[in-house]
Amino acid sequence: MDLNIQTWIDRLRAGDVRTLARAISTVENRAPGWSELLKALFPHSGKARVLGLTGPPGAGKSTLVDQLARFYRRGTDADRNKRTVGIIAVDPTSPYTGGAILGDRIRMQEHFSDPGIYIRSMATRGSLGGLARTTADVTTVLDAAGRDLIMIETVGVGQDEVDIVRLADITILILVPGMGDDVQTIKAGIMEIADIFVINKSDRDGAEHVEREIRTLQSLAIRGDGWTPPIVKTVASDGTGIEELAGAVARYEEYLQQKNLALNKSVENWQERLIEMLRDALLEKARAQMTDGNMARYAAEVAEHKRDPYTLVEEIAAKVGKS
Amino acid sequence: MDLNIQTWIDRLRAGDVRTLARAISTVENRAPGWSELLKALFPHSGKARVLGLTGPPGAGKSTLVDQLARFYRRGTDADRNKRTVGIIAVDPTSPYTGGAILGDRIRMQEHFSDPGIYIRSMATRGSLGGLARTTADVTTVLDAAGRDLIMIETVGVGQDEVDIVRLADITILILVPGMGDDVQTIKAGIMEIADIFVINKSDRDGAEHVEREIRTLQSLAIRGDGWTPPIVKTVASDGTGIEELAGAVARYEEYLQQKNLALNKSVENWQERLIEMLRDALLEKARAQMTDGNMARYAAEVAEHKRDPYTLVEEIAAKVGKS
Numbered sequence: 063m064d065l066n067i068q069t070w071i072d073r074l075r076a077g078d079v080r081t082l083a084r085a086i087s088t089v090e091n092r093a094p095g096w097s098e099l100l101k102a103l104f105p106h107s108g109k110a111r112v113l114g115l116t117g118p119p120g121a122g123k124s125t126l127v128d129q130l131a132r133f134y135r136r137g138t139d140a141d142r143n144k145r146t147v148g149i150i151a152v153d154p155t156s157p158y159t160g161g162a163i164l165g166d167r168i169r170m171q172e173h174f175s176d177p178g179i180y181i182r183s184m185a186t187r188g189s190l191g192g193l194a195r196t197t198a199d200v201t202t203v204l205d206a207a208g209r210d211l212i213m214i215e216t217v218g219v220g221q222d223e224v225d226i227v228r229l230a231d232i233t234i235l236i237l238v239p240g241m242g243d244d245v246q247t248i249k250a251g252i253m254e255i256a257d258i259f260v261i262n263k264s265d266r267d268g269a270e271h272v273e274r275e276i277r278t279l280q281s282l283a284i285r286g287d288g289w290t291p292p293i294v295k296t297v298a299s300d301g302t303g304i305e306e307l308a309g310a311v312a313r314y315e316e317y318l319q320q321k322n323l324a325l326n327k328s329v330e331n332w333q334e335r336l337i338e339m340l341r342d343a344l345l346e347k348a349r350a351q352m353t354d355g356n357m358a359r360y361a362a363e364v365a366e367h368k369r370d371p372y373t374l375v376e377e378i379a380a381k382v383g384k385s
Numbered sequence: 386m387d388l389n390i391q392t393w394i395d396r397l398r399a400g401d402v403r404t405l406a407r408a409i410s411t412v413e414n415r416a417p418g419w420s421e422l423l424k425a426l427f428p429h430s431g432k433a434r435v436l437g438l439t440g441p442p443g444a445g446k447s448t449l450v451d452q453l454a455r456f457y458r459r460g461t462d463a464d465r466n467k468r469t470v471g472i473i474a475v476d477p478t479s480p481y482t483g484g485a486i487l488g489d490r491i492r493m494q495e496h497f498s499d500p501g502i503y504i505r506s507m508a509t510r511g512s513l514g515g516l517a518r519t520t521a522d523v524t525t526v527l528d529a530a531g532r533d534l535i536m537i538e539t540v541g542v543g544q545d546e547v548d549i550v551r552l553a554d555i556t557i558l559i560l561v562p563g564m565g566d567d568v569q570t571i572k573a574g575i576m577e578i579a580d581i582f583v584i585n586k587s588d589r590d591g592a593e594h595v596e597r598e599i600r601t602l603q604s605l606a607i608r609g610d611g612w613t614p615p616i617v618k619t620v621a622s623d624g625t626g627i628e629e630l631a632g633a634v635a636r637y638e639e640y641l642q643q644k645n646l647a648l649n650k651s652v653e654n655w656q657e658r659l660i661e662m663l664r665d666a667l668l669e670k671a672r673a674q675m676t677d678g679n680m681a682r683y684a685a686e687v688a689e690h691k692r693d694p695y696t697l698v699e700e701i702a703a704k705v706g707k708s
Contacts (some may be wrong), residue, residue, distance in 0.1 A: 077707055097695055104693040144554035325688060332684035336694060337668070343702040344667035347658070364659065365651035370427040370657060372420055382705070 067095075067102045074207040075106065075145075079177055082207050086182055089199045099197060103206035110148075110205040111379055113175060113311065114230025116216045116223045121236045123260045124151070126298040126307075127215045131179050133304050134211055139152065145211055148204035152197055152216040152226055173323040180209065194225035224255060229331055234307075236260045237276070238270030247256055254280050256291050258310050264303070266297035287323055299303065348382050389452045390418075390425045397530040398429065400469075402500055405530050409505055412522045423522060426529035433471075433528040436536045436634065437553025439546045442496040444559045447474070449540045449621040449630075454502050456627050457534055457681050471527035475520055475549055503532065504568030517548035518661055524552065547578060548631040549659035552654055554647060555637055557630075559583045560599070579614055581633050587626070612637065612644055669707050671707055 073081040085103075089096050113130075117123055129145045168290050184197065197214060204212050214230055216223045227233045235256035273293055280291065292310045296303030318324040363369040396404035406428075412419050436453075440446055454470045507520065520537060527535050537553055539546045552558045558579035584595050596616055603614065615633045619626030641647040686692040 095700075101693050101695045103697065105690065108690045142437055217434060328688035329681070329684045332694065333680055336680065336687065336698060337672075339694060339698040340671050340701055341668045343698050344671060344705060345664045346444045348663050348667055348701060348703075353435075357659065358652070360659055361652045361655035362653045367428065367431045367510055370424050371655065372424045372427065372664060375659065375662040375666050376420075378663055379670060382667060382670075 070099065071102055071106070071206075074103070074203075076207060077177070079180060082180060082203070083182075085203050085207070086200050086213060090184060090196055091205055099180045100202060103202060106201045106206035108205065108206075109203075110209055110212050111315065112201060112205075112230045112232070112261045113211065113213045114216070114227030115213060115236060115262075116227050116233070117236030117262075118238075119217055121238045122298050123215050123217065123236050125222060126236060126260065126262055126304075127151075127213050129298050129301055129304045130213065130307065133308055135176060135178055146178045147180070148207075148256045148357060149179065150197060150200055150204070150212065150214045151181065152193065152214060153184045180204070182256035190327045194229065195335070195342065197226050198229045198335060229335070230253065231318070231327065232257050232311060234258045234260055234311075236262050237272050238263045239266040239272050254285075257289065257314050258291055258307070259293045260303075260307060261293060264299050265297050287321065290315055344382070348378065390421060393422065394425055394429070394529075397426070397526075400500070400531060402503060405503060406505075408526050408530070409523050410539045412526055413507060413519055417703060422446060423525060424540065426525060429529035429531075430525045431456055431528065433524075433532055434638065435524060435553045435555070436534065437539070437550030437556045438536060439539045439556070440559030440583075440585075441561075445621050446540065446559050448539050449559060449583065449585055449619060450474075450536050450626075451628065452621050452624055452627045456631055458499060458501055458701050461575065469501045469532045470501065470503070471530075471532035471535045472534065473520060473537045474522055474526070475537060482675045503527070517552065518658070518665065520549050521552045522656060536616050551578065552628045552658070554641070554650065554685060555580050557583055557634075558580045558584050560595050561586045562589040562595050576601075577608075580612065580637050581614055581630070583626075583630060584616060584618045588620050593610065612640055612645065619684070621708050667705065671701065 070081060070085060073086060076251055087093065088099055106301075115123055115127055126147055130151060134145045134147055137145055138369070150364060168304065169274055184201065201214065214226060216226050233255050235253070235258070237259065239261065251345055259276050261269050263269075273295075285291075292313075294307045294310050298304070298309060318327070360369070360374060364371045364374065393404060393408060397408060410416065410420060411422055438446055438450055450472060454472060457468045457470055460468055462614065499517070505523065507516070524535055524537065536547060539549045556578050558576070562584065582599050584599075586590050601615055604614075608614075615636075617626055617630045617633050619630060621627070641650070653664065683692070684699060686698065687694045
């Protein structure tokens with residue numbers, strides 16, 4: 063970082079989009095100073111509302127997110143600048159499709175001449191990288207930069223996606239008619255965390271069928287907080303149902319407030335996140351103590367069965383923090 | 386563990402299936418003594434051939450795995466007991482479908498009266514659990530117990546599955562006709578690691594189309610090791626193509642031997658696994674130093690924005706190993 067932290071923060075808080083982009087890159091790439099930047103930004107965060115949107119490929123998430131963004135930008139009162147939007151498009155499946163989404167997104171950003179909508183794409187980190195953690199950190203940057211509403215959009219319905227959308231205040235699962243057995247796969251894992259269901263492309267055949275499937279699955283799993291996730295039908299491409307979706311979001315927000323659930327949810331999330339952060343910090347420490355050369359030699363010895371990895375790891379762990 | 390380690394090992398090595406089941410449970414659940422058991426078993430491992438099989442839900446993986454198991458049990462020479470088989474069915478997507486697979490698998494195990502086929506199901510661990518690591522440890526148990534061939538079967542095509550099948554010597558990706566755009570999603574992430582492609586249910590319309598898609602994707606990505614993954618067409622339900630698949634496996638095994646690639650691959654895998662194991666060990670250490678109460682308090686302070694999590698984690702990490 064060639065600017066001092068305070069300058070970054072002043073510019074960020076003033077809404078400077080180029081500084082925002084640079085701050086996100088710094089955090090995303092763990093470039094020098096990333097940790098100091100986050101420390102300085104954290105006290106300014108915590109005001110944004112975070113929506114997590116996920117669903118299988120082809121469900122029309124990007125279009126839906128864009129429509130929602132436009133809706134929130136239009137606002138419900140006279141001051142059009144009141145709700146600024148940040149969108150993080152995450153693709154946990156691959157660097158390849160990540161690239162594809164990035165391409166789409168760059169085009170989309172151009173369509174939005176409105177600086178009140180900021181879009182950022184992120185693709186897969188290595189298996190140790192912790193995409194969920196990076197997403198959380200980027201959310202903190204957008205939040206501290208004063209974005210009122212942050213939408214995290216992710217493709218897929220596996221554990222990665224669960225980890226990513228878990229950090230949202232409100233999770234929206236987007237399904238489409240004609241998914242067939244896929245709904246069965248989705249129930250697996252993500253059905254439990256959806257606060258709102260969307261059936262997008264609901265003008266297609268099979269919307270009723272998907273709705274019935276969701277209802278059936280809902281009857282099997284009772285949520286601890288007493289909320290029954292509503293099902294909203296949309297056709298994102300022409301804007302149908304977007305207002306209803308925003309209404310469902312508002313109702314759930316109200317419910318969270320009433321029941322004081324928002325803070326509980328945040329405490330739970332932080333408990334997980336702190337442990338993940340601690341794990342990463344310790345790993346950094348361990349790596350620092352071990353040159354790559356050592357690691358390669360250890361791996362070779364284990365692969366040749368000259369050394370048992372379980373004892374080896376205990377020995378290395380015992381040394382961490384002692385030198 | 387109520388038996389001493391040597392007794393466990395003697396019984397395991399003698400092929401006792403009940404001891405095998407108990408040893409796997411000990412390792413899977415991290416029950417007392419799990420680490421000592423793995424240390425003692427490791428020197429006996431390293432002889433098994435490990436196949437990783439993955440593909441989208443509905444591709445017929447279980448049926449294919451069962452057919453392959455039967456094929457290997459029949460053997461190619463007079464001694465029918467020569468190739469014993471261990472199957473680990475992993476479902477990274479959810480405890481729910483994990484349960485479903487488990488149910489199926491229990492029924493399957495009953496179908497196999499042959500003790501030379503041992504089947505084990507594993508469902509999702511928590512986000513910190515490291516399903517890939519548990520799978521690797523269970524593989525070590527089966528290997529040390531003398532299973533000649535271990536098949537790891539997993540559902541899905543995301544990062545979790547990549548992590549799981551990565552520990553196999555040979556990775557088989559199972560596709561089906563009529564996947565449509567889904568092949569595009571799969572290319573993402575897992576196409577690179579497949580050593581053999583299977584088009585199962587190849588009597589259905591669209592088999593040629595899937596084959597063309599695979600060929601196209603192959604032409605885009607050149608493997609570092611010079612191997613061109615073959616495409617085998619099967620109809621697992623009636624056994625069509627199973628012998629051809631086993632032939633492809635044998636050819637790849639030979640290729641690995643010739644090029645001395647097996648050891649290289651193993652060294653690479655261990656480099657990743659050692660780091661993951663070290664991370665887990667350090668996390669254990671950190672958790673031990675922090676009571677759950679502390680963690681909850683920290684999480685609450687961060688959620689209320691009274692404390693910045695980045696500094697907090699640095700402080701905790703600095704203390705690890707110092708007391």
